[in-house]
Amino acid sequence: IPGNYRFISAEQKWLVLMMSLRGMMVRDIVSATRICKGTVCRVRSTWKDTGGVVRRSLENGRPRSLSSLEESYLESLVEKQPDIYARELQHTLFMAYDVEVDTTTITRTLHRCGFSYKNI
Numbered sequence: 001i002p003g004n005y006r007f008i009s010a011e012q013k014w015l016v017l018m019m020s021l022r023g024m025m026v027r028d029i030v031s032a033t034r035i036c037k038g039t040v041c042r043v044r045s046t047w048k049d050t051g052g053v054v055r056r057s058l059e060n061g062r063p064r065s066l067s068s069l070e071e072s073y074l075e076s077l078v079e080k081q082p083d084i085y086a087r088e089l090q091h092t093l094f095m096a097y098d099v100e101v102d103t104t105t106i107t108r109t110l111h112r113c114g115f116s117y118k119n120i
Helices: 010-021 026-033 037-050 068-080 086-097 103-112
Strands: none
Touching: 010 026, 010 037, 026 037, 068 086, 068 103, 086 103
């Protein structure tokens, strides 16, 4: 149900877990903390699965289009020939690794690796 969400801090979730581990029944925890039964059960389940009470994502955002091997290949090409065009890098990357990416991806990757137009 939209609008039925209430933020519960990690400290409160640890408290719920400690109450559960000390033998309190779920209904007693619910009445003592005013946290719903589903949340109490989910906190216990999360603790069993991860060892913590808060689920954290492994990675934020989308995965990168280029692997670290392909990034290092681009770096080596730029170091070898600093005045190479992004189109040429794109073509060389396609021939070497069969990876098709946009030139913008290549320039952003090189920028993230520390290269800029001024350095080149």
